[in-house]
Amino acid sequence: MQRHEVLVIGAGLAGQRAALAAAQAGRNVGLVSKLHPLRSHSGAAQGGINAAVGAEDSVETHIYDTVKGSDYLGDQDAIEFFCTEAGSTVVEMEHFGTIFSRAPDGSLARRPFGGAGFPRTIYAADRTGLALLQAIYEHLGTEEIQTYEEWDLVELVFRDGRAQGVVVYNRRTGEFEGIGARAVVLATGPAGRVYSRTTNSHSSTGDGIALAYRAGAQLKDMEFVQFHPTALLESGILITEGARGEGGILKNASGERFMVRYAPHVQDLASRDVVSRAIVTEINEGRGFPGGYVHLELMHLGKEKIESRLQEICDFARNFAGVDPVTEPIPVLPAQHYMMGGIGTTMRGETNLAGLYAAGEAACVSIHGANRLGGNSLLETLVFGKQAGIAAAAYSATVTDGTVLPEEIEHAAAPVRAMMARTEGAEPLPLRAEMQAVMERRAGIYRNDADLRAGIQELFALRAKRATLRIVDRSTVFNLNVTDALETRNLLDLAEVILAGALARTESRGAHARTDFPTRDDAHWMKHTIAGYNPLGPQLSYAPVAYTRWDPKERVY
């Protein structure tokens, strides 16, 4: 059995930053991912990373914007720490080799982003995630770290009151194996694929969140799902907020710049939840284009600016929507984009389970509260990835080696082997599609009691099919059916948590918009939803929001 002092699962920005921190603390580090690290979904982040480094800007304003953007559900102490770390985090990434876009004077270029008081978003054209991912991967290459690429996470192993390691599935050999660890860091990203229309990659299936949940970790604020206003109509591929930051505007079918009505001060650069709801309202009230979408116009920016600052966007629009943004508007519609919720952690990445840490989109600290601001997620991966790595490294010095017993491997493998033995039953991908349809219909941008209750019933009905999950492929080499089955199981668990939290929260806050409870209710609901696992369904409880200096105010953009 392989053993590490710190084992990081997930090799996107948060995972790699955690691994780097643990290695720098002198620990023996393992890094497991179902993808090659450079193929992680962090690389798809486009717009940028926030840091208040401009002379006119301040950390204080960044904190305020983030608190306000969170609709007062973010923990203010965590937000203060987060924004204070921003400047040094960006500098460090620059020193690691990130090729940021530059201003004429040689400083880091910045662009305006939604919900921000100043141009605060540092960027690398419109591929900031890729630029950061390349740089951290390059820098991590200078440390001794063992990587396990294209291994699926099957189970987290706890014994004697602490994490002992993980059971993983090696796609190359078809073997289930144990990796022992003193501390485990989950940085496995979001579960965007609970929805069918999502900007997230196919790999964003919430594996770490779901397995932590089943192992007893508390999930926090899972009902808060961000829908990005501008995704390509058919494919759901992301068109960065940077497109509006550079001056792009949204128009309805009558050519009206409708955001003027919804956010008179900042129009198209209002917070994402506001813009997404505006688009859906325009469509619902008959002002969308036939088929239900709006236009994102960039033409007035001119060919040179579009092709230099929004190079990837140009390619995406041309290749995936068949439109040229230089001469035509881009048809867009909101799509699931980000999960504010996740495994509940402290600012140090600690979960409620000894030896288990989490960071990045898989975790919920919480700094995004009910709505994340653009440019804050890349920053989160690096700030809290580092914290989780440091904390896991420190913890690992206080415990003995973790071990995974043969019976624990067998326990994790048995359900998968049972699926392989079945000759009848539900296949994972069609079952996943059924679940996605439920989530699109019942837990989208606008929610209500009847839909959410129906959704819970519909998901409950899928449990019977889930019990018959079947793996058709018998191969031991790159048997993707095994991955499909593991992922589908994880998604189904998390879909239930999202619906349960959304049904219980009888208010509208940030990205959670209830048509039957259209206002924010601070007296009853300024608190975090905590979901614990129970075989019958999620058990909800609530935890207070940490707040320091900013009293809740109405959120106007």
Add this chain to the structure above:
Amino acid sequence: MVESVAVPISVYRYDPGRDAAPRYVDYTLDMPRHTPVLTALLRIRSEVDSTLSLRYSCRSSICGSCAMVINSKSRLACQTQVGPELDLHGRIVVDPMRNQPVLRDLVVDQGPFWQDYERIVPHLVPDPAHPMPVGKPNPMTPEEVDRFYETPRCIACGACYSACPAKEADPTFPGPMALAKLYRFVVDPRDGARRERLLRIQPGGLWTCLRCHLCTSSCPKDVRPSERIRDLKELAIQEQGATEAGSRHAVAFKENLHDRGLLNEMRLVRQTDGVVGMLRQAPQGLRLARKKPELLKKPRRIEGQEQVQKLYELLEDEEGGA
């Protein structure tokens, strides 16, 4: 509603542990013409045969997972639409990438690709003469950022590696992606190992490139690896002079054309490989000369040869000024 067409797709299937030999399995699916090949393959997985194995993740040409050979061309499945392929070929034939062993179906072992990438020391090397500014980013102008050209766009998909005939002929050649990445570090003002990088890559590395530009035409992100390899060759000669057979050949080629407007094959071989190398190649040279005796003759200076020299001067002025 967009009209659907019947799309015949032939997919390479092979599970080395269980199949005696690779085979092609034919599928026909109805889909709109602008459907990406990746979507077609995923529909096969979810509707016809879930055992089809391939790599995919972002479906938006940024993760680099789904590089494969589609109708004989190495490219991303997510970025290739079925309509134009049908127009050109009548059907779609999907194979795994080349120059890497097949693990299963469309999944190849990218181990060699990543090993070649590692060879170029893919990280910034600190420069003791210019330490990083404390607590501040390094200054870098937009013009300096432009010097990277499109190399930061590389998504390491491996399409160029799959398309490269030099890699196929010479497994020690690191391939286009690694060299484009090397260029990215060579021009980085923050890097302290520029000279070592250029010296180290020359033997058996840089000069194996055939300049066929297949890497550039197969790159989904317009990184243009062959142009960056050309840039590296120039930088290497500037750094070290023409010390390799490859660089001597390049310089000899240029001098030949400059002096006479035509290649003098004898002189070219002598300048590239030296007298001993020339003797070693004599049997082959003689065989060639039997078929084309003019090879042994010193070519005449072509008419209007001054104009060739002028062209060289113009080019050198332009590059000097650029």
